[in-house]
Amino acid sequence: MxxxxxxxxxxxxxxxxxxxxxxxxxxxxxxxxxxxxxxxxxxxxxxxxxxxxxxxxxxxxxxxxxxxxxxxxxxxxxxxxxxxxxxxxxxxxxxxQSPAITDALAERGAALVSPGEDASLVLVGFGSNSKPYNRQTVDYHAARLRDQSAYGAVLTCYLLQNPAVECVRYNLATPRAVAVPAFVAPSEITDDRIPAALELARGGLEYADPLGExxxxxxxxxxxxxxxxxxxxxxxxxxxxVGARPTRTPRPVSTDGEGLSE
Missing domain, CATH: 3.40.50.1400 (Rossmann fold)
Structure with a gap:
């Protein structure tokens, strides 16, 4: 075996x-x-x-x-x-990139701000000026949450792209809001950079834990x-x-993330 x-x-x-x-x-x-x-x-x-x-x-x-x-x-x-x-x-x-992550993001947000028409959910991503992958992933979960959750609004923002984290507070149109970092593990980014950019000390915006465990x-x-x-x-x-199986090489089958062999 x-x-x-x-x-x-x-x-x-x-x-x-x-x-x-x-x-x-x-x-x-x-x-x-x-x-x-x-x-x-x-x-x-x-x-x-x-x-x-x-x-x-x-x-x-x-x-x-x-x-x-x-x-x-x-x-x-x-x-x-x-x-x-x-x-x-x-x-x-x-x-x-899994649909299961949509559920995790929703639960992180709901633990602090319950869904409702008077509430907003903000997904915070890292973003990139050169590669689209992070934005595509965060946008994917945001679209699913707009369809599946009861939040009045689901917004996205990024550290390295627009809409910027620093500006998202001014786009909120509901009295209640929670920001959820779309990161797997806690880090300096989730602990310090994002809270500072969101100006959490001003109040009016809750901040959830990253996906974590x-x-x-x-x-x-x-x-x-x-x-x-x-x-x-x-x-x-x-x-x-199509015939006999070819001899496998001792090198691994790896891809570049887009299905292309290395």
Whole structure:
């Protein structure tokens, strides 16, 4: 039987590691994989995590970027890092792109400001001046929440793009409002930069915790892994239908985040 493992990859500090380890424990309890590992880097995934990846012993590794959306790291650096694994790597989509995350964002907001026509929900993203992925992800969840929640308004804002975090307060048209950071783990960004930009000290705007250890984040990871397992079975079936299966190389199957092989 082929051995399988899950690798949760995140950027941050020991706080990030603690969050990822909570999800790892849950995944170990609900999946039939041989191991669930956590890898956290501060700046350079290839340099900091190469030993970790080279030490993975499973024949198939499901690697999950634990972030809201694709970044330079997930598109370039992490696939290059995963090329050092000895087995086959099924590279998953970032956890924040799952519909389950919509539920987590809604619950984070509702814990502080209950939905209603007199209330607004604000999703705060990081944004990017060069890549559209974060904005697309935050806009996706905002559109779903406009359809599915009872908030009078669902707004979006970004640290690095317009509409800017600094301006969102002036766009609020309801007496009650809550801002939810669309980030997986707490960080200097969620703890300091966003609160300062929102001018929380002025009052009138509640501020929720990031996604963190929310159970729906675990559900999102589990769902992505099951999708990759199904795709792997389809790949095998397609190969078998045209003749003998080709010899697998010892290098992993990694993509650049858009389905292109590295």
């Amino acid at each position: 082929t051995t399988e493992s899950i690798l949760l990859i995140g950027r941050g500090t020991e706080v990030t590691r603690a969050v990822l380890e909570t999800h790892a424990d849950r995944l170990a309890a609900r999946t039939r994989v041989d191991a669930v590992d956590v890898a956290v880097y501060e700046r350079e995934p290839r340099r900091e995590l190469r030993e970790t990846v080279e030490g993975l012993s499973a024949e198939t590794v499901y690697a999950v970027p634990m972030c809201a959306a694709h970044t330079y790291d997930t598109v370039d650096e992490i696939p290059a890092l995963l090329s050092h694994a000895s087995g086959t790597v099924r590279y998953c989509e970032p956890v924040g 929310h159970p729906r984040v675990t559900d999102a990871v589990h769902g992505e892994i099951e999708k990759q397992r199904a795709l792997a079975r389809d790949d095998s079936a397609s190969t078998a239908s």
